[in-house]
Each structure stands twice: as C-alpha cells, then as structure tokens.
Amino acid sequence: xxxxxxxxxxxxxxxxxxxxxxxxxxxxxxxxxxxxxxxxxxxxxxxxxxxxxxxxxxxxxxxxxxxxxxxxxxxxxxxxxxxxx
Numbered sequence: 001x002x003x004x005x006x007x008x009x010x011x012x013x014x015x016x017x018x019x020x021x022x023x024x025x026x027x028x029x030x031x032x033x034x035x036x037x038x039x040x041x042x043x044x045x046x047x048x049x050x051x052x053x054x055x056x057x058x059x060x061x062x063x064x065x066x067x068x069x070x071x072x073x074x075x076x077x078x079x080x081x082x083x084x085x
Contacts, residue, residue, distance in 0.1 A: 008033060012031045013060075014028075016029060017054060020051070020052035029042050029043055031058060040081070041080070044078060045078060048075075055068070
C-alpha cells in the first residue's frame with residue numbers, strides 16, 4: 001500500500017488564475033498545506049470550475065514568489081485540492 005506523504009501546514013496567500021471557456025478570472029485565497037508530492041490544499045471563497053486549467057501564484061510581501069500550473073482533484077466546501085504540474 002502506498003504511504004501518504006507528510007503534509008506541511010502553512011498559511012500563505014495565493015492567487016488562482018483560471019482559464020476556461022467563459023474567459024479568465026482571478027481569485028484570492030490561502031494555501032493551507034503542501035506535501036512533498038507537490039499537492040496543495042487551498043481555501044477559497046470563490047466557486048471554481050474543476051475542469052479549468054489554473055495557475056497558482058504564491059505571494060509573500062506583495063510579490064509573487066512562486067508561480068506554477070496546477071490541476072484540481074477535489075473540492076469540499078471552500079477547500080480545494082490541487083497538484084502542481
């Protein structure tokens with residue numbers, strides 16, 4: 001059985017840039033944890049289309065410190081799980 005990778009709890013602002021058929025949009029949220037496999041959990045007030053491709057911009061001191069494409073793999077209320085590409 002595959003062992004679940006350890007999660008690292010964090011609280012860092014993130015901007016989710018969605019690209020879909022209805023156009024592009026930008027939503028702010030918080031990244032609440034990350035693991036060594038490149039999976040992250042996000043808290044967002046927005047309801048996003050799970051099929052859209054997204055870009056995550058992690059922000060520190062009003063500057064982008066990390067920018068990566070990602071795909072969602074679950075949504076539970078205001079929490080989204082994504083994996084970095």
